[in-house]
Amino acid sequence: MRKPFHILCSALVVFVLLVSCETKKQTIEVNRNDKLKVVATIFPLYDFARLIGGEAVDVSLLIPPGTEPHSFDPRPENIVSAGRAAIFVYTNDTMEPWAGSMLKGLSSPGLVVVQAGRGIALTEEHRPDDGHDGHRHGHEDAPDPHIWLDFDKARKMVDTIVESFISVNPAKKELYLGNAKKLKDSLAGLDQKFSAALKTCKHNTIVHGGHFAFGYLAKRYGLKYISASGFSPDAEPSPQNLVRMSKTLKKEGLKHIFYEELVTSRMAEVIAKETGASLLLLHGGHNISKQELDNGTAFISLMERNLDNIKEGLQCRR
Numbered sequence: 309m310r311k312p313f314h315i316l317c318s319a320l321v322v323f324v325l326l327v328s329c330e331t332k333k334q335t336i337e338v339n340r341n342d343k344l345k346v347v348a349t350i351f352p353l354y355d356f357a358r359l360i361g362g363e364a365v366d367v368s369l370l371i372p373p374g375t376e377p378h379s380f381d382p383r384p385e386n387i388v389s390a391g392r393a394a395i396f397v398y399t400n401d402t403m404e405p406w407a408g409s410m411l412k413g414l415s416s417p418g419l420v421v422v423q424a425g426r427g428i429a430l431t432e433e434h435r436p437d438d439g440h441d442g443h444r445h446g447h448e449d450a451p452d453p454h455i456w457l458d459f460d461k462a463r464k465m466v467d468t469i470v471e472s473f474i475s476v477n478p479a480k481k482e483l484y485l486g487n488a489k490k491l492k493d494s495l496a497g498l499d500q501k502f503s504a505a506l507k508t509c510k511h512n513t514i515v516h517g518g519h520f521a522f523g524y525l526a527k528r529y530g531l532k533y534i535s536a537s538g539f540s541p542d543a544e545p546s547p548q549n550l551v552r553m554s555k556t557l558k559k560e561g562l563k564h565i566f567y568e569e570l571v572t573s574r575m576a577e578v579i580a581k582e583t584g585a586s587l588l589l590l591h592g593g594h595n596i597s598k599q600e601l602d603n604g605t606a607f608i609s610l611m612e613r614n615l616d617n618i619k620e621g622l623q624c625r626r
Contacts, residue, residue, distance in 0.1 A: 373598040400425035403453035458524035510623035517576025518568035564621035566590035
């Protein structure tokens with residue numbers, strides 16, 4: 309009588325194991341079919357992530373459209389959104405100094421945190437070159453976090469993001485790698501367009517009525533770059549710096565001064581009025597408007613518009 313009982317117990321154990329394995333297998337398959345939930349802090353990272361992941365990812369922008377990211381203060385809903393993601397992507401601790409403390413407050417042990425700028429050295433000092441004394445003119449000694457505006461560095465950021473996607477969902481490796489290659493090829497093409505076009509300019513100085521965001525772009529293409537204030541868009545420009553910018557416009561015969569997205573163009577307007585210069589937008593890519601986000605605006609297209617405006621401002625051949 310005991311033998312059938314043992315047989316029954318053994319059969320039940322096997323059945324439970326089989327059901328357990330099958331359930332686990334089904335869960336893995338469901339997880340593979342689910343979209344990878346990604347939260348990115350700023351627009352370039354958001355755009356890179358959505359292009360790399362394609363239909364296999366669900367990417368959201370942490371900083372609301374139209375918000376200036378340098379002075380961003382995470383709200384409870386932002387923290388909740390980050391906590392529900394599988395991957396959180398930010399630039400570096402200089403660009404998003406609030407990210408570290410926000411992440412410490414999350415109870416999401418499985419969250420993969422990706423510093424897209426990992427391994428990219430930041431330029432720690434800029435000396436706006438006016439061709440005279442080489443002094444700092446009020447620009448603070450601080451690392452420049454705007455690394456995506458050097459398109460070679462942007463390609464390295466793509467590599468870091470795709471590596472994290474593969475680590476979380478290796479089943480989609482070929483998809484991620486294929487999409488990343490297309491994106492890197494587009495960035496390389498953009499780099500070539502800038503390089504070729506900016507060799508043909510009458511002038512080589514960008515006068516910018518905003519914060520110091522375009523140092524990497526200017527350096528890559530051999531341009532001089534003067535901004536109204538330092539790395540923080542909230543910083544007040546010194547009167548000496550405004551005078552210097554006006555003198556530069558007049559001395560070099562520049563007919564345009566650049567202003568930036570999401571930040572008041574008051575300084576640029578003041579200098580333009582004094583010098584007779586016209587205003588042109590130079591988009592740092594930090595963030596975009598809600599309408600632009602809804603319309604699917606891409607980082608590449610923003611930079612192509614920048615190139616058109618720089619060519620106009622520096623009187624390059626078209």
